[in-house]
Amino acid sequence: MNISDSYIQTFIQPRSELLMEMERFAEENHVPIMQLPAIEILLQMLRIQQPSSILEIGSAIGYSAIRMAETLPQCQVVTIERDALRIQHAKQFIAQSVAKENIELLEGDALEVDVESNHPTFDAVFIDAAKGQYQRFFDKYSPLVRSGGILYIDNMYMHGLSDLDMKEVPRRKRTMIRNLHHFADWIINHPDYKSTFFPVGDGLLICIKR
Numbered sequence: 001m002n003i004s005d006s007y008i009q010t011f012i013q014p015r016s017e018l019l020m021e022m023e024r025f026a027e028e029n030h031v032p033i034m035q036l037p038a039i040e041i042l043l044q045m046l047r048i049q050q051p052s053s054i055l056e057i058g059s060a061i062g063y064s065a066i067r068m069a070e071t072l073p074q075c076q077v078v079t080i081e082r083d084a085l086r087i088q089h090a091k092q093f094i095a096q097s098v099a100k101e102n103i104e105l106l107e108g109d110a111l112e113v114d115v116e117s118n119h120p121t122f123d124a125v126f127i128d129a130a131k132g133q134y135q136r137f138f139d140k141y142s143p144l145v146r147s148g149g150i151l152y153i154d155n156m157y158m159h160g161l162s163d164l165d166m167k168e169v170p171r172r173k174r175t176m177i178r179n180l181h182h183f184a185d186w187i188i189n190h191p192d193y194k195s196t197f198f199p200v201g202d203g204l205l206i207c208i209k210r
Helices: 005-009 017-028 036-049 063-071 084-096 131-144 158-163 171-188
Strands: 053-057 076-081 103-107 122-127 145-153 193-198 204-209
Touching: 017 063, 017 084, 036 063, 036 122, 036 145, 036 204, 053 063, 053 131, 063 076, 063 084, 063 103, 076 084, 084 103, 122 131, 131 145, 131 171, 158 171, 171 193, 171 204
Parallel strands: 053 076, 053 122, 076 103, 122 145
Antiparallel strands: 145 204, 193 204
8 A cells, every 4th residue: 555645744743842842853853763653653653552651761852751741741751861952852852841840851772771660661662773772772661661652663675675685785784674673572572472463653562561
C-alpha cells in the first residue's frame, strides 16, 4: 500500500507554536527528532497505555519529551542527554512548555547515568539514541520496566539501511547496522517480551514486557 505524504499529513494533529518552532529549529540545525507520523503513533500508544512514568534515552532538544509530557499531563517524563549544546537547547525549550514541571532532564551518558537511585521503576521506556548501542540501552534499562510495561524503540529501519545487503551499506555504518540486526533478532525471539515492528517514520519497535 503506497500512501502519499499529503494523505498522511491529513491525520497529523495540530501542534502548538512551541512545537512547530522546535520542528523548524531541528530542520534548520540538522537535529534528528522523531518524524511526525511516527510520533503520532507513539503518542496514541501512550494514550492507550496511560503510563505514569516514562524514561527517554536521547533527549536531543527535548521535542519528544515535551510531546509525551503534554499528551499525558499526569505522567512524569525523565529524559537523558549527553550532548552539551543539545542539553542547552532542551532546557530552553522545556522551560517554555506547559508541562515543564513533569519533565526531568538528566545530563550525561545514558550508559553511565545513575537513574535507578531516584527512579527505580518505569511504566515505559522510549529509546531514541545511538543506534549501535540499542542492545546495551535495553540491557541497562529494561529491568526498570514493570511487568506489563512497554519499551518503544525508534529508528529501527535506519533510513532503509537495515533493509540492505551488508555489502550495500556504507562501510562506516556497517558495525552499527550489524548491531541493530543483532538486537532486532534477539528481542523478537526473547521469551520475556512480545515485540512488534511498526513500519512508520523510520521504523518503530514496540516491546511489551510479560
